[in-house]
Amino acid sequence: MNRYLKLGIILLVASCGGGGGGTPPRNLDNACALVRERPAYLQAMRASERRWGVPIHVQMAAIHQESKFVGNARTPHQYALGIIPIGRQSSAFGYSQALDGTWEEYLKETGRGRARRDNIRDATDFMGWYMHNSTRRLGIPPGDAQSHYLAYHEGRTGFARASYRQKPWLMTVAANVGARSEVYRQQLASCRR
Template identity: 35%
Template structure:
């Protein structure tokens, strides 16, 4: 009987860890919902901040912009003939929406071969690493959410070739959304004592 109860409690706890947080517009509420024994998003985001020098609000705002904090997020499928579900436009997946090639590159360069795009902690580390590469390769300031996002969306090479300008309305809107959220998250985290 004790084993059955323990198994049910463990299943409920693990299932709760994977649930997408509500109130994603409030960083404090997001972290409150993910502050448990098995998962602690604040600790994971702070660890990524310390490792890569990218502010925690920017790491969180990247996840908000890319996946809405959905663990298994994927780009929507294209439609064939306007209604038949077809291929996805990219291999982006998980919290960070990292594509296969970039994720493999991160795992190889960081030595984190078992990192998973569905792990919040691993995704936070990836985002910190990628943004630090933007700082190193393209001279973006670590707290420049707008240009960090353009690097993230366009890739380092395209950002450099285009002089930091995007011809894509999607990238520009995403960068504006991320800049707004990073500023909001920073204020919220300071107000609730988590910054």
């Protein structure tokens, strides 16, 4: 076999190994279609639900808002004078758009030093961990996707101070997350039958 053919095969195999991290599922509006296309997503969210008590539909709605299920999602670049790149808006990365500092806290607290933000299993575990702690510290019910999203976006301190009340756009986004969560809940209940 010539070396160009070998190289081509290696590149082809390597490009398939990411588990869809850069490509979202085709139908993000239908929870049943989403989990049929990506059963590993449902397995990951079930594991997180068992460990942290955060319902699958709440996790799904938050991931939809944060990354649209793109595993290697990043925030946009910022530009000085409209043309000179000066870095990204934040360190948020992956399915859950976890910030570097919060991700480090998660790794330290859970002992999951090899976890990666672009791995759906790790990202859902992170999200479950974060929301579980929000339930413990702030009293947010596990199924309250809207409040969990506000605490996720603003941080627990910001949520406790109600900083989101000064951001009407964020209140709208959080309401949409809550509504999507309810749609996903109903869809998941119907596709399990």
